[in-house]
Amino acid sequence: MVLLLALCVLVAVMLMGVSAAQLALQGEKAARGERDRLTALQAAEEALMDAENDIEGAGGASARGAMFAPGSAQGFAAGCASAAAGAGHGLCLRPAEGETPLWQSVDFDDDAATARSVPYGKFTGAQMVAGEGLLPFRRPRYIIELLPDPRQAQGGAPPPRYIYRVTAVGFGARAGREVLQRFHRKYEPPAGEPGDGSGDGDGDGGGQ
16 A cells, blocks of 8 residues: 555656646747747847838938939839849839738748848948847848828829838747838928938837
């Protein structure tokens, strides 16, 4: 009887130990997943800011800056311009009503010459270390869509006005990702006043 009782106690202790180990492993896995999600989210936020600097001309590329001039749609292509387009890389015209949104159809994993998304820092010169330790395993990427400015008065034939929808994808230390969106209206200084290069961005979207 004593041996049977001791055996039952040992089995119960062993089951409790196995359960505790499983809980610890699940907790560690959840913590690692949350860490990767936050890493990807922060990388996507960095890509949003890089795209806004791109729009505002922080990189100093005159050809790129002309494409973001007020009322200009130069360089924006249907389905997004690929890297082969040079200064127009990543600039997109909005698809027709009912078509798949571009941020769902663009392959943000593509690094080839046919890639339609822009890697972080390409036009601004910003630097980001990736692929080391707990850092993102690759640089984030973004596209910029041209949209009509909803503040433009209806009627008549004024010069077209535009805003930009930026979609940025950040990556975690592993194969995780996070998607953010923001609308950006390029800063235009009042007549006679020099611009300070700041932008008026508003609105952001959640992750995937």
